[in-house]
Amino acid sequence: MASIEIANARKSYGAVDVLHGINLNISDGEFIVLVGPSGCGKSTLLRMIAGLEDITSGDISIAGDVINDLQPKDRDIAMVFQSYALYPHMSVAENMSYALKLRKTAKDKIADAIGNVADILGLSALLERRPKALSGGQRQRVAMGRAIVRKPQAFLFDEPLSNLDARLREQMRTEIRKLHHRLGATSVYVTHDQIEAMTMADRIVAMHDGIIQQVGSPVEIYDRPANIFVASFIGSPAMNFLEGAYETTADNGDQGAGIRLSDGSLVPVLPAQGASTNQPVTLGARPEHITIVQDAANGLPARVDLIEPMGLSTLVHATLAGKPIKIFTMDRPDYAVDSFIHVAFDMEKVHVFDSSSELRLPPLTEPHTGHSD
Amino acid sequence: MTLTGHTTTRKMLYWGSHYLMIAAFVLFALFPLYWLLKVSVTPNDILYTEGVRMWPSRTTWENYTFVLTQSNFPHYFMNSVIVAGTTAAVTTVIAALTGYAFSRFAFRGKVIIVALMLITQMFPLVMLIAPIFKILAPLGLTDSLTGLIIVYTAFNVPFATFLMQSFFDGIPKDLEEAAMIDGNTRFEAFRAIILPLTLPGVAATLGFVFTAAWSELLFALMLVSSESASTFPVGLLSFVSKFSVDFGQMMAAGVLALIPACLFFLLIQRYLVQGLTAGAVKG
Amino acid sequence: MTLATHAGKRPVERRGVFSKKLSGIIEPYLYVSPALVLILAVMLMPLVLGLSYAFRDIRILNPFSGGFVGTAHFETLMSDQAFLGALINTAWWTFGSLFFQFGLGLILALLLNRDFVGRRLIQALVFLPWAVPTFLSGLNWAWMFNPVVGPLPHWLTSLGLMAEPFNILSDPDLAMWGPIIANIWFGIPFFAITMLAALQSIPKELYEAASIDGATTRQQFISITLPFLAPTIAITLMLRTIWIANFADLIVVMTKGGPADSTQIVASYIFTQAFRRLDFGYASAIAAVLLVLLLAYALAVIGLRRAMTHADN
Numbered sequence: 001m002a003s004i005e006i007a008n009a010r011k012s013y014g015a016v017d018v019l020h021g022i023n024l025n026i027s028d029g030e031f032i033v034l035v036g037p038s039g040c041g042k043s044t045l046l047r048m049i050a051g052l053e054d055i056t057s058g059d060i061s062i063a064g065d066v067i068n069d070l071q072p073k074d075r076d077i078a079m080v081f082q083s084y085a086l087y088p089h090m091s092v093a094e095n096m097s098y099a100l101k102l103r104k105t106a107k108d109k110i111a112d113a114i115g116n117v118a119d120i121l122g123l124s125a126l127l128e129r130r131p132k133a134l135s136g137g138q139r140q141r142v143a144m145g146r147a148i149v150r151k152p153q154a155f156l157f158d159e160p161l162s163n164l165d166a167r168l169r170e171q172m173r174t175e176i177r178k179l180h181h182r183l184g185a186t187s188v189y190v191t192h193d194q195i196e197a198m199t200m201a202d203r204i205v206a207m208h209d210g211i212i213q214q215v216g217s218p219v220e221i222y223d224r225p226a227n228i229f230v231a232s233f234i235g236s237p238a239m240n241f242l243e244g245a246y247e248t249t250a251d252n253g254d255q256g257a258g259i260r261l262s263d264g265s266l267v268p269v270l271p272a273q274g275a276s277t278n279q280p281v282t283l284g285a286r287p288e289h290i291t292i293v294q295d296a297a298n299g300l301p302a303r304v305d306l307i308e309p310m311g312l313s314t315l316v317h318a319t320l321a322g323k324p325i326k327i328f329t330m331d332r333p334d335y336a337v338d339s340f341i342h343v344a345f346d347m348e349k350v351h352v353f354d355s356s357s358e359l360r361l362p363p364l365t366e367p368h369t370g371h372s373d
Numbered sequence: 374m375t376l377t378g379h380t381t382t383r384k385m386l387y388w389g390s391h392y393l394m395i396a397a398f399v400l401f402a403l404f405p406l407y408w409l410l411k412v413s414v415t416p417n418d419i420l421y422t423e424g425v426r427m428w429p430s431r432t433t434w435e436n437y438t439f440v441l442t443q444s445n446f447p448h449y450f451m452n453s454v455i456v457a458g459t460t461a462a463v464t465t466v467i468a469a470l471t472g473y474a475f476s477r478f479a480f481r482g483k484v485i486i487v488a489l490m491l492i493t494q495m496f497p498l499v500m501l502i503a504p505i506f507k508i509l510a511p512l513g514l515t516d517s518l519t520g521l522i523i524v525y526t527a528f529n530v531p532f533a534t535f536l537m538q539s540f541f542d543g544i545p546k547d548l549e550e551a552a553m554i555d556g557n558t559r560f561e562a563f564r565a566i567i568l569p570l571t572l573p574g575v576a577a578t579l580g581f582v583f584t585a586a587w588s589e590l591l592f593a594l595m596l597v598s599s600e601s602a603s604t605f606p607v608g609l610l611s612f613v614s615k616f617s618v619d620f621g622q623m624m625a626a627g628v629l630a631l632i633p634a635c636l637f638f639l640l641i642q643r644y645l646v647q648g649l650t651a652g653a654v655k656g
Numbered sequence: 657m658t659l660a661t662h663a664g665k666r667p668v669e670r671r672g673v674f675s676k677k678l679s680g681i682i683e684p685y686l687y688v689s690p691a692l693v694l695i696l697a698v699m700l701m702p703l704v705l706g707l708s709y710a711f712r713d714i715r716i717l718n719p720f721s722g723g724f725v726g727t728a729h730f731e732t733l734m735s736d737q738a739f740l741g742a743l744i745n746t747a748w749w750t751f752g753s754l755f756f757q758f759g760l761g762l763i764l765a766l767l768l769n770r771d772f773v774g775r776r777l778i779q780a781l782v783f784l785p786w787a788v789p790t791f792l793s794g795l796n797w798a799w800m801f802n803p804v805v806g807p808l809p810h811w812l813t814s815l816g817l818m819a820e821p822f823n824i825l826s827d828p829d830l831a832m833w834g835p836i837i838a839n840i841w842f843g844i845p846f847f848a849i850t851m852l853a854a855l856q857s858i859p860k861e862l863y864e865a866a867s868i869d870g871a872t873t874r875q876q877f878i879s880i881t882l883p884f885l886a887p888t889i890a891i892t893l894m895l896r897t898i899w900i901a902n903f904a905d906l907i908v909v910m911t912k913g914g915p916a917d918s919t920q921i922v923a924s925y926i927f928t929q930a931f932r933r934l935d936f937g938y939a940s941a942i943a944a945v946l947l948v949l950l951l952a953y954a955l956a957v958i959g960l961r962r963a964m965t966h967a968d969n
Contacts, residue, residue: 052550054680072553079554085547089569102556146555391767395778398764398844402782405796405841412805425810467690474687486688493699495895497902497950499923500943503709503936504702506716527698530691559683588789590905595931606791610909613795620805627792638787642780 002063002153002186003028004049009058011044011210018044019210021058029184031177033201035191037233041210042190043158049188050156051075062153073102078147079156082163084139086131092142093118093127099150117145120179137168144176148183157189161196173199194234198222206230224366228358231284231351237315240290240325242267242283243355246275259283259352263321265300267345270363272352281361284351287315287328290343299342302327304335318343406631413437413624420621436625445600446626449608454633456518456604457586460525464533464582465575467526472537473563477546490531498528502595515596521604524596525586533578540574541567580641584634605630709940716934729941738917739925739942746921748832750901753839758893760840761847768848769855786845794909797838801825825911828918835906835919842906847892854888855881894957898950922946 004026011019019041026032034042047053049060051072059066067075078099086095093114100110118124121141131139140160147155157176161169177200180187191197197204198218206213206221206229214226225231231239244259247266257271259281267283275281293299302318302325309315309332316327318341327343335341352361412420413436415429423429440446474480475487505524506515514520544567552562568575590606597603603611609626713725733739768779785793802823803809809821824830858880866876904923907913913920913928920928922942929939 050550050554052553071558072550073556073558075554077554079551081547081551083545083547085545085551087548087552087566098552099555146551150555388772391770391772394763395767395782398760398767398782399778401841402785402844405793405800406784406788408800408807409796412799420805424805425807467694470687471691474684478684478687480681480684483684486692489695489700490691493695495898495950495954496703497923497926497943497946499902499904499926500706500940500947501699501702502927503714503930503939503943504705505698506930507709507714507936508702508705523694524698527694530694534691584787584789588791590791591908591927591931594908595927606789609795610791620799623795624799627795630789630792634787634789635784638784639780642783 004154004186004188005059005061005064006045006049007059007061009045009048009060010056011041011048011053012056017210019048022212024205024212024215026186026188029186031180031187031189031200031202032205033189033191033197033203034205034207035194035197035233036207036213038192040207042192042205042207045207046079046156046158046188046190049154050077050079076153077156078150078152078154079158080143080147080160082159084131084143084160084163086139086142086146088131091128091130092123092134092145095131095142096146096149099146113149114145117149120148120182121145136164137172140164140168140172144179148179152185154186154188157187157191159191160189162191162193169196176200194236198234204234206233208233224360224362225284225351226360228282228284228353228360231353231360235286237287237326237328239351240285240287240323241353242285242321242323242325244281244283244321246272246277246279246281246352248277261300261321265321267300267350268347269345269350269352270347270365272361273364273366275352275354275361280355282353282355282358283345284353284360285325285345286349287326289346289349290325290327291346292316292327292329292331292333293342293344296342299344301340302343304337304339304341306337307333307335316341409624409627409631412620413628415621417619417621436621437629439622440625440629444612444622444626445603445608446605446612446629448601449603449605450629452518452603453587453605453630456521456525457583457633459518459522460529460586461579461583463522464526464529465537465578467530468533468537468578469568469571469575471530471534472539473541473567475534475538476541477549490534493531499591502592505592506595509596516598516602518602520596521593521602524592525589529582529585533582536578536581537571537574540571540577544570577641580637583637584641587630587634587637706940707944709937710944711941712937714935714937714940716936725937729938730945732938733941733945738920739922741917742920742922742925745832745919746901746923749836749839749907749919749921750897752832752836753843753900754893754897756836756840757843757896758847758889761844762851764844764848765851765855768852783845783849785841786849788842790842790905791909793838793842794835794906797834797841797906798825798910801834826915828915831911831915831919835910838906838910839900839903843896843900846896850888850892851885854885858884890961894954898954901950902946922949 004024006022006024006026009019009022010017022041022045024032034045036042044053048055049062051067051070055068059068061067062075062077087098090098096114096117097110100113105113114127115124118127121144123138123141123145126134126138126142131142134142140163143160160176161172164172173196176189189196189200197206201218203215204218204221205215208229214221214230216224221230221234225234225239228241232241242259242261244261244267247258247260248271249256249258249266249268255271256268257275258266258268260266261283269283272281300320302320304316304318305324306317307314308317313328313330314333316329316333316335318325318327320343325343352363353359354361411428414432414434415423416431416433416435419429419431475483509515509520509524512520514523548566548570549557549559549562552566553559557565588606589604590610593604593607594610597607600608609623609630612626613623710729711724711726713723713728764782768775768782788796800806800808802825803821809818809823812818813821825834862880863876866880871879901921902923904921904927907919907921907924908927911919913924923946926939926942926946929935929942
C-alpha cells in the first residue's frame with residue numbers, strides 16, 4: 001500500500017483546460033471519493049493516476065516516487081472500470097489471473113490467490129464461466145476480484161457501480177467498504193453519485209469545472225460545505241437556496257443577524273464572518289433544517305405545492321418568497337395543495353453564502369478551521 | 374369476414390409476386406454459373422449437338438482430368454494461391470495495425486492519412502500500370518510473384534484498413550486499458566486482448582483481400598510475362614486465346630478458379646452487409 | 657515491479673531513451689507506417705511518375721525514347737478518333753451499367769428486407785456473382801453469348817429477336833451490351849448489399865408510428881424509406897460511377913475493346929496502349945486526362961449536392 005500525492009497537476013487538450021492545477025495528498029490506506037457532475041474532470045484525474053492519460057504539467061507520485069513517465073503497467077495499481085472491462089474471451093479465473101500471469105507468478109501461487117479472492121467475493125462456483133454467462137452483479141464482482149488478486153499499491157475505481165440497479169448498488173457499496181476495511185488498501189473512487197460519496201468515503205473530494213471545491217470527511221462536507229456548489233451537490237433532497245440581503249440586528253442587547261428575503265420577511269441567522277449589512281447573500285437551508293410551525297407568529301408563510309410521501313419521512317414542497325422550497329418532516333402531514341403553512345429555519349444549522357463569490361460565510365462562533373484548498 | 378378474405382387475397386398476391394421476383398433474381402444470378410458447370414461436364418462430341426439442352430445426356434470428368442494433369446493450370450493455381458494467400462495475410466496484418474491506430478489514437482496528420490487512403494479508393498488504378506512496371510522492372514520485380522504481392526498488398530491496404538477499423542471501433546477501449554493496467558504494453562494488449570476479439574473481422578478482411586487478389590487481371594497481365602509466374606487469370610486468358618475451341622476444358626478450368634473464391638465468399642458472407650456499410654464503399 | 661518506498665520524491669529512473677510522453681507521440685506512427693510507406697511507394701509515387709510520363713516519350717521497345725515531348729501527347733489525343741470514341745463509350749458503358757445495377761439492386765434489397773422462409777440462403781445465392789472473379793465473369797458471359805456453346809443467341813432467335821443465332825460481341829452496334837450485361841450481373845449484389853444495410857438501419861418504430869398514423873405502404877416508402885436511403889444512394893452512386901468508369905477488366909476479357917473499337921472505354925484504351933503497344937508516354941497522357949475528368953465529375957457532384965442542401969435549408 002502507498003500514499004498518493006498529486007502536486008499542481010494540470011490537463012489540457014489543446015487549448016481546452018480540463019484540470020486546473022490539482023493538489024491532493026492521499027494517505028496510505030485512505031478511501032478517497034472524487035465526486036462531481038459529469039465533465040468536472042474527476043475521471044480524467046483518475047486516469048492520470050492510472051497512466052491512461054498524460055499529465056500536461058505537475059507531478060503525481062505513488063509511495064513517494066514521481067510516476068509521470070511510467071507506463072500504466074509499471075505503476076502497480078489496479079483499476080475497476082464502469083464497464084468492468086472483463087476480457088470476453090477468458091474465463092473468470094483467467095480474467096483474474098491475467099495480471100499475475102504477466103508477472104510470471106508461479107502457477108500454484110496464482111491458484112491460491114484466486115481461490116482466496118473467489119472465496120471472499122463468492123465467485124468460487126463461477127470460475128470457469130465466461131463473462132457473457134454472468135449477471136451484472138457477478139461481473140462487477142469479477143472486476144473487483146481481478147483488482148484485488150494483484151495486491152496493488154492502490155485501487156482506482158471509475159464509477160464501478162453505475163451500471164447496477166439500485167438495490168445491487170446499495171449492497172455493493174457496503175461490500176466495497178467492508179473489503180476496504182479488510183484490505184486497508186489506498187483507494188481512489190470516482191462517482192457522480194453523492195450518496196456513494198457520503199457513505200463510502202474517508203474523505204470526499206468535491207470537484208467542479210476542473211477545480212477541487214472542497215476536501216473533507218463526509219460529515220464535514222455535509223455540515224460545512226465550502227460553497228454553493230458543494231452545498232447543492234451533496235445531500236438529497238438538495239439544499240434550499242433563498243436570495244436576500246444580510247442584516248445585523250440587536251435583540252435584547254445580543255448581537256444578532258438575519259437575511260431579508262425578497263418578500264420582506266426576515267430569517268434570523270447566526271452572525272456570519274465577514275458579512276456586512278445589505279450585502280447580497282444566499283440563505284442555504286437543508287430540508288431537514290426547516291420546520292413547520294403551528295404558531296403563525298413564529299414562522300414565515302409558505303404555500304403548499306405538493307406532498308411527497310417517502311415512507312420513513314415526508315417531503316413537503318412549498319413556495320416561500322416566490323421560491324420553491326422543500327421541507328423534510330417525520331410527521332405525516334395532510335395539507336391541502338395551495339393551503340398555507342408556516343415554516344421556521346433552524347438558525348444554528350442554516351448557512352449564509354456570499355451571493356457573488358458563492359463562498360460560505362461561516363458563523364462567528366465557528367472555529368476558523370479553514371477548509372483545505 | 375369479406376374484409377379478412379380480401380386482405381388474405383391481397384397478401385397472397387403480394388407474397389406470390391415477391392417470391393416470383395426473388396426467383397427471377399436467383400435464376401439470373403445462378404444460371405451463368407450453372408451453365409459453366411454444365412459445359413464443363415459435357416463430353417466434347419455432344420457439346421455442339423446438345424448446345425442448348427439444360428443437361429447433357431452423358432456427363433464426363435475428362436475435361437477436369439485434362440486440366441488437372443495435362444495442362445499448366447495446377448501450376449497457375451498454385452501461383453494464384455501463393456499470391457492471393459500472401460497478399461491476404463500481409464494486407465490483413467498491415468491493415469490491422471493501421472485500422473487499430475485509426476480507431477484508437479488521435480495523432481497529428483491522421484486526417485491527411487485517412488484522406489489519402491480514401492482518395493486511393495477512387496482513382497483509376499489502371500493509370501498506374503505503366504509507372505509501376507517502370508519502377509518494378511529495374512528491381513527485378515516484374516515477372517515475379519513477389520512483385521505482384523507487393524502491388525496487390527498496396528492496392529488492398531486502404532479498404533482493408535477501413536474494414537478492420539470498423540471492427541476495432543466495436544470493441545470498447547476499456548479492454549486494452551484494463552490490460553495495460555494489468556501489465557501489458559499497448560502493443561501486447563492489442564495482440565493478446567483486442568486481436569482475438571476481432572477474429573471475425575480478421576476473417577472477413579482475409580476473405581475480401583484474398584478474393585480481390587485472386588481476381589486481379591490487368592496488373593498480372595502487364596507485370597507477368599512467363600508461364601512460370603502466371604496467375605490463374607493470366608493462364609486462363611492465354612489458354613482461351615490459344616485453344617479457343619476447347620470449351621469444355623476452359624470451363625472446367627473456370628470452375629476450378631471459382632472454387633476458392635466461393636469458399637471465401639461463404640466464409641465472409643455473414644459480414645458482407647456489416648463490412649460494406651462500416652468500411653468505405655468498394656466493390 | 658518493485659517500487660521501493662523511500663521517503664521523498666524522486667523520479668523513477670527512465671527506461672531506455674524514450675520517456676512515456678515521447679513514446680506516446682511516436683506510437684501511432686509506428687502502427688501506421690507500414691501502410692503509409694506502401695501506399696506512398698506503390699500508389700502515390702507511380703501516380704506522380706505517371707503524370708510526368710504524360711509529357712515524355714516513353715516506349716519500352718524503343719531504347720532511344722525517354723525524351724521530353726511537352727504537350728505533344730495531348731495534341732495527338734485531341735485528334736485521336738479512337739480516344740474520342742472511347743470517351744463516348746465510357747459514358748455509355750458507365751451509365752448503362754449503373755442504371756440497371758442500381759435499379760435492380762434496390763429492388764433486390766427491398767425484396768430481401770422482408771422476413772421470409774429461406775431468406776438467408778436466398779441472400780447468399782443472389783450475392784454469389786459478386787464473389788466470382790471478374791475475369792471469370794467476363795469469360796463466362798462471353799461464352800454465354802457465343803452461339804457455339806452459349807444458349808443466349810438461340811433463345812433470342814426463338815423469341816424472334818434475332819434472325820439467326822450470332823454473337824452480339826462481334827457486332828459493333830450491339831457489342832457494348834455484352835460487357836454491360838456482364839457488369840450488371842456482377843454489380844447488382846453490390847448495390848443490393850449496400851442498400852440492404854441502409855434499409856436495416858432504419859428504425860422499425862418509424863414504420864410503426866407511420867402505420868398508426870394511417871400511412872399506406874406507398875406513403876411509408878416515400879416519406880420514410882427514400883429519405884433514409886438518400887444519403888447512401890448519393891454516395892454509392894458517385895463512388896460507383898467513378899469505379900465503373902475505371903473498370904476495364906470485363907471489356908478487356910470479353911471484347912478487347914473491339915470489334916473496331918466499338919467497346920473501347922478510356923480505361924481499357926490506357927491498358928491497350930500500355931500493354932499491347934508498350935507506349936507508356938501516350939498511355940499516361942490518356943490516364944492524366946481521365947484523372948482530370950473524374951476529378952471534375954467528383955467536384956461537380958459534390959458541388960451540386962452542396963448547392964441542393966443549401967437550397968433545402
